[in-house]
Amino acid sequence: MSIKRKNRLSIDALYKGVLSGDKVTLSRAITLTESTLSEDQELATELIEKLLPYTGNTIRIGITGVPGVGKSTFIEALGVKITSNKKKLAVLAIDPTSQRSGGSILGDKTRMETLSSNPMAYIRPSSSQDKLGGVANKTREAMLLCEAAGYEVIFIETVGVGQSEVAVKGMVDFFLLLMLAGAGDELQGIKKGIMEMADGIAITKADGNNIKSAKMAKTEYTNALHLFPPSDSGWYPKVHTCSSLTDEGIEDVWNMIKNQVKHMKANGYFSTNRESQNTQWMDNIIIEQLKSDFYSKKEIKSTINNIKNEIRDGKISPKIGANILLQTYFKK
Numbered sequence: 001m002s003i004k005r006k007n008r009l010s011i012d013a014l015y016k017g018v019l020s021g022d023k024v025t026l027s028r029a030i031t032l033t034e035s036t037l038s039e040d041q042e043l044a045t046e047l048i049e050k051l052l053p054y055t056g057n058t059i060r061i062g063i064t065g066v067p068g069v070g071k072s073t074f075i076e077a078l079g080v081k082i083t084s085n086k087k088k089l090a091v092l093a094i095d096p097t098s099q100r101s102g103g104s105i106l107g108d109k110t111r112m113e114t115l116s117s118n119p120m121a122y123i124r125p126s127s128s129q130d131k132l133g134g135v136a137n138k139t140r141e142a143m144l145l146c147e148a149a150g151y152e153v154i155f156i157e158t159v160g161v162g163q164s165e166v167a168v169k170g171m172v173d174f175f176l177l178l179m180l181a182g183a184g185d186e187l188q189g190i191k192k193g194i195m196e197m198a199d200g201i202a203i204t205k206a207d208g209n210n211i212k213s214a215k216m217a218k219t220e221y222t223n224a225l226h227l228f229p230p231s232d233s234g235w236y237p238k239v240h241t242c243s244s245l246t247d248e249g250i251e252d253v254w255n256m257i258k259n260q261v262k263h264m265k266a267n268g269y270f271s272t273n274r275e276s277q278n279t280q281w282m283d284n285i286i287i288e289q290l291k292s293d294f295y296s297k298k299e300i301k302s303t304i305n306n307i308k309n310e311i312r313d314g315k316i317s318p319k320i321g322a323n324i325l326l327q328t329y330f331k332k
Contacts, residue, residue: 058154
């Protein structure tokens, strides 16, 4: 423990290092936010509060996709396009499912050789946690740190499935869904809720023999999107085909994102959405902290297994069990 304290940078050093855009310091700052030590959490909160005035001037983009869609190659292609326009890009992952690897982006980082070695880009996997709320909160904090470090575009990649898409949607300006050609089959395999969340769809691998089927898929997805109610922002989701190998259509996807952001800023929804996301983040933090405190209480730890056994044996209902534990927690 003493070694860790000795090697830890001071708040002032982290603050200056992050603002200067130093990647090593940025990584250490993100690691601090991921720590479960209460002392580290207090320092991380202090650091983020100091850096908050330097955050927010970004485009936050969530990226998700069906298995086999070529997400890492797409992220690299779009990332290269963005950095070639002299914009700094940070790529973050959110993955509540992988405790050993910390997210598939660890593997993606080795495949995204061009982007990994690009001085204008920064790639960071999510922390290794098995709770979606915890990972989502840490990803938000990492995002703010990247913004303070001068990154103008933030990618947040969903690595897990299910509720991770909902979490990412709640922290970005544009939610991009990557799909493959063969729309009829794919529409059956993807949740309607994810389609409804999308601000745009990119049909990948639109090259070689796939070009014709990709164009057909574009028509089918466009028709499918018309069945959904309009978004609160007044933006109508668009569908584009693209190829990460030939670079065809990548510029169109980037222009779509910029046009949506321009549209939202013009009608005031951009700032309203950011404000709403911040208050939702506060709610999430309250829930996570209460949950953590609840299960860490000595009285709960000594009682909960007996309560669970009684529920399994049918002696009490889950609601009665929950009430007993809550009364114990609040000491009523």
